[in-house]
Amino acid sequence: MAIVKKREVEIMAQLNGEELERHIKTKLPATKEQFDSLFDYLEMKIDSQGCDHTSRFTMQYMMQKMMNFPKVSGWLSQQGGYCDCKILEEIAVPWRKIFDSRDEKK
Numbered sequence: 001m002a003i004v005k006k007r008e009v010e011i012m013a014q015l016n017g018e019e020l021e022r023h024i025k026t027k028l029p030a031t032k033e034q035f036d037s038l039f040d041y042l043e044m045k046i047d048s049q050g051c052d053h054t055s056r057f058t059m060q061y062m063m064q065k066m067m068n069f070p071k072v073s074g075w076l077s078q079q080g081g082y083c084d085c086k087i088l089e090e091i092a093v094p095w096r097k098i099f100d101s102r103d104e105k106k
């Protein structure tokens, strides 16, 4: 059986609030706010234009916002986000779950 490396979103889901904050600061290539707005942007674009199975919207967004393009796209593909719809499906969905469930507990 192949050993599957745990994905970042799975690791993050198990951290407590303080650990999660530290993890984002030290391990992720952008801030939580940057990822939140990237995912919102992607969702809007995919809804209206669909995915052509490249990361074109992600790239557009990162260029507009001057995000660290090589680092962020490297991180996204490590998480299974090979194109815009996969980024939404594989990363944005569990990502939102992590933060939504925490907000509810407050």
Ligand SMILES: [Zn+2]
Pocket: 051, 052, 053, 054, 083, 084, 085, 086
């Ligand atoms: Zn796609």
